[in-house]
């Protein structure tokens with residue numbers, strides 16, 4: 001498995017992997033290709049270096065860590081994990097963990113003090129996953145739970 005920076009021409013893979021990764025979580029994800037494409041472009045524009053892809057011969061997972069994000073809560077720049085997903089058939093072999101660790105390292109290297117993310121309230125798997133890395137629940141906004149970790 002290799003992790004590299006995302007390029008503009010990864011957009012087709014991003015859309016395919018995203019749709020399959022979120023197939024069982026439609027309430028927390030975009031469903032239309034056009035929306036997912038815009039989201040990809042938005043992520044690239046936010047922080048290109050923090051947008052990474054894991055490949056096992058082909059792209060199987062993505063993470064997007066935005067170090068230009070200012071938290072609504074603390075008014076400081078944080079490492080905002082906007083996105084993390086892995087293809088279902090490639091889960092439980094450490095790919096999600098490797099992507100998250102890369103994202104946290106990147107935020108640390110950019111001197112961010114806090115990593116933040118928002119996870120769907122019913123997305124129990126993801127919440128358990130993040131807690132293993134030291135993320136703690138710190139607030140709710142609608143159906144989203146805020147989680148943070150001090151870096």
Ligand SMILES: CC(C)(COP(=O)(O)OP(=O)(O)OC[C@H]1O[C@@H](n2cnc3c(N)ncnc32)[C@H](O)[C@@H]1OP(=O)(O)O)[C@@H](O)C(=O)NCCC(=O)NCCS
Nearest residue numbers: 021084085086090091092093094095096097118119126129
């Ligand atoms: C959350 C998500 C990214 C995790 O990805 P993943 O690649 O399965 O993550 P990992 O394999 O690193 O860790 C998952 C489990 O595998 C275990 N694991 C880690 N490395 C392993 C290895 N080398 N071999 C076997 N198991 C391993 C972990 O301990 C963990 O165990 P758990 O079942 O007790 O949680 C993935 O489930 C996903 O894409 N979910 C849908 C999208 C989503 O909800 N994203 C988060 C939005 S906020």
